Amino acid sequence: MASYEPSPSTKKIIFVGKRGAGKSSLTNMLVQGDLYAQNIREVSDSAASVTSEVTVVDGRNWTACDTVGLGEMQGKGDQSADPAMQLLVRVLEEGQRGFHYIAYVVKQERLQTKEHHELFELFKSTFQGAEENFILVVTHCPNPKWVTNNREIIIQTFGNIPVVTCDFPFDADDLSYRRQERLDSLPKFEA
Structure with a gap:
């Protein structure tokens, strides 16, 4: 993987979390400014994961690193927590460092679960020393x-x-009010 040197105004963020948490959608929103039928990063609402590798994309003064889902059973596109983190560490060691933000992504749901606790502990140990960049x-x-x-x-x-x-929010009809909701939510995230 080629090393990428961001411009001084480019912010770098890495998204880590469970499958389906919204990492690819976040990547698309930051680098494209919206979600489309054809995105830079494929997104899906299906039960199967669509992200099977760590990918770095840039646009709109952002460089975003989209990662595989954590804590899932192995299968098509899924990585168990240990192999997923090993893959992530390997990518970081190959020159994709210097992230302004290291984001742990969760869906709004019950957060006090053993799984959330264990995955966040794995996240913290993987990025030990960069805690001031956690969000x-x-x-x-x-x-x-x-x-x-x-x-x-x-x-x-x-x-x-x-x-x-x-x-x-994104749906197959991509109604105009959904586009407006996404655009209204983006500045809150970028702040």
Whole structure:
């Protein structure tokens, strides 16, 4: 993989999380500014994962690293937690370093689970020493008050790291109001 040197105004972010959390959608929103029928990174609402490798893409003053899903059973496109992190570490060692943000991505759901705790511990140990760059991104979260209402649980599960919420709804009809909802959510994420 070729090394990429971002311009001083380019922000670099890496997305890590479970399959289906929204990592590819976040990547597309940052580098494209919206979601389309044909995206830079394939997205799906199916039960199967579509991301099977670590991919770095850039656009709109962002360089985003989309990663494989963590904590899944091996199969088509899935990586168990250990092989997924090993792949991620290998990519980082090959020159894809210097991320401004290291984002742990979760869907708005019950967060106090053993799986979330174990995967976040794996995330922290993989990126040990870069804790000041950690952010928690809560996807499928149209109401930012959800974070305030669940702050204690978030801190217990993920620690006291910055939290960003976003909701990038996309459906087959791609209705104009959905496009507007995505555009309204993007500045909140980029802030």
